[in-house]
Structures are given as structure tokens and as C-alpha cells.
Amino acid sequence: MAMVRVYPTTTLPRFASTLSLRKTKFMVKSSNLQLQMQSNDSHKLVLEVKEKLEKEYHSLPFGRNGRDDEDMILWFLKDRKFDVEEAVSKLTKAIKWRQDFEVSNLTEESVEDVAQTGKAYIHDFLDINDRPVLVVVAAKHFPKVHDPADDERLCVFLIEKALSKLPTGKEEILGIFDLRGFGTENADFKYLTFLFEVFYYYYPKRLSQVLFVDAPFVFKQFWRLVKPLLKSYASQVRFCSAETVRKEYFTEETLPPNLRD
Template sequence: MRKFNHFDEFYLISVLVLEVKEKLEKEHYDLPVGENGRDDEDMILWYLKDRRFSVEEAIAKLTKAIRWRQEFGVADLSEDTVKSIAKTGKAYVHDFLDVNDRPVLLVVASKHLPDFDVFYYYYPKRLGEVLFVEAPFVFQPIWQLTKPLLKSYASMVKFCSAETVRKEYFTEETLPISFRD
């Protein structure tokens, strides 16, 4: 049995990315190109990894995501858009990073509406590095219904107590006001 080295792995991944690009160009030529488009190699790689390197599954999910981005007008989102949503009090970006240097989005579940999705699509390349803190902790019953629909994305969500948030994610100086005693 042949052992693969890093060059072999890089080569195989590059071949898969190219295969996805070519199929998207041939089968979905109407999709936009450029950043977050059908030829965005970083995004293609992300979807390949997400779909465990299944080219067909990555294409299906990527096509759907690009079309959604187009329909929703993600390219037109701006910092002002995010700020206007933040003014509603449904969610806000914390002024400080957490102890792992990740941006923090605080979501007030009692005020939550689908507008929250704007943060995900405004910062898609950093999603894996964002700490999502949900308070108050009434969202878990809804989460049990939603979790199966999210598949691998569900692993990005962690529920923890306010005490855990205080001790593990922030310093005393950076702790969000809503988590102070």
C-alpha cells in the first residue's frame, strides 16, 4: 500500500478543486465569478472539506450557497448593514476578542430573528474562528430540533453556562457587560 506524503495530498486536493471549478464552469456558467463565486478556490476547498471531498456533494452545496448569496444580495452588505441590524439589539459584535483572539457575536435569543444570518454571510471566511455566545440560555430546545439540519456545522456551536463564558472565554476586562455579576 502506497503512503501519501504532503505533496501527494496537496496534488490530490488541487485536482479536486480544479475538477469542481471545471464542472461549475460547464454546468453552472451563469453563476458569478470572483470572490465567493464559482471560481473562488478558497471557497471551493472549504466546501470540498465540508463534504468530505465529495465533488458532487460539494458542487451541489456550493451552487446552492452561491445562488443564495446572489439572491440575498450578500455582495451589497456593508459594515453599515451589520451596524443597523446590531441597533435592533438582536445581536451585536462585542468590542473585544475572546481569549483565543476570535471575534465575538452576542445573540439575544429573545430578540432573535433571521437577520442574524447577515453576520455569517458578512464574515464567511472567519466563521470557524468566531465564538458564538447565546444568552439567555433558552435556545437549547429549539437547538435540538435544528441541529440535525445543520449536519457538520452543528459542531461549531457550543452551549455553556454564563460562568463558563466568564472563566474560559474572557478576561475580566473583556467580559461582555451582560455576563458580569
């Protein structure tokens, strides 16, 4: 009679566990390898754009935010879904704009007069998602009183300041428009369009979300005219109350001062 060897019941589970562990390790290694390959491919495209800019647009400035800034090149490649030609086209326009607008020359002192109105500022604290916060107090904006060029310089300076506050690993900022007290004298079609166009063309995918806080009826009428011009950024707008901002975006200690009441 043939003998039948009976294995302990723990053998199969141990064997299955070993297979599972090996499979997990293999998946982790495969994932890491895939990320490394993607990173290598991205770097090759960065170098391709960099070389193209050097050959065809050598008159553009170089250095930080210039034609050889690899971080900036990578960001525009991501925005253009790694299409080299489209990235080059959008990037050259952005670099030229920065040069013409003299972005590198903007300082606290250069925008001091318009900043003192309190119409816009960068909040001292991040929101609960670790995003720098750009706050606009619409009731303090009077387009017939202030020079539009000063308002535009303040806008760009504050965007730059917000981006400089990005924590490691974070890439986007939050915009808050406090619309309490907004009236027809505060409506500024040109300025709002400028703001969104700057983000779309020169700071792509840097604006995570825009909160329109306690918008009165008169603003909603104004928004209907502006919205079609804002392309994909219009979908990032959320109309909400000051109470919602307090509860969902900040702690009691980190709430922007103008939203405390």
C-alpha cells in the same frame, strides 16, 4: 591467541543516536512529502470542481465567493470529504443563495435600524482560542415587533463580519446566546432555525461552538422543539453559566460587555 578489540563504550550510543537522528529526519521529510502530495491532490480536485462549475453552471457569478473562488471551493470540498459531486451540489446552492440574498450588498448602513436594538453584535475581541465572537442578546429580540427579513439580513451580515475577523490559520467562530431574561415573547422558532440552517448549508463548519448562557426553564422547553431540526449542529451547543464564559472563554479585559455583570 586471537586478539579481541574492545570498543569504547561511547561508540554504540553514538551510533544509535546517529540512526535515531537519521530516522527523525526521514520521518520529517516523509511527513512533508505526504502533506505536499495531499495539497497537490486537493488542488486537482479544486480545479475539477472549478471546471465543472464553469461548464455546467456558467450562469453563476464569478469572483470572490463565486464559482471560480478556489478558497471557497476547497472549503466546500473539505465539508463534503472531497466528494466532487456533493461539493458541486452544495456549492452551487450556496452561490445561488448568496446571489438571491444579495449578501455582497449587506453593509453597516443596510442593517443599521435592526442592529441598534442591540439584539446581536460582533464582539470587538477574540476569545482565548482566537475565535471571532457573535453575540445574541435574546431578551432584546421581539419577533412580533421586528421584520423577520431585517433579522435575517442582520444575521448574515454579522456572520460575514465575524468571518472577516478570522486570524490567519483560524477557520471557525464562536456563537454566544445570552439567555438571561428570556421569555415567551422572545421565542422565535423560525429565526433560530434560519440561523442554524444558514451555517449548515452556506457556511459549513464555520461555527465552532454555541454557548447558551444561563438558559431559563422556558427556553429549555423551547429548545426541545428546535433541537431535532438542527442536525449535527445541535451537538455543538453547550449550556453554561455567565461565570463559566468569564472563566473559560475570555480574560477580564476581553469579556463581552453584556456578560460583565
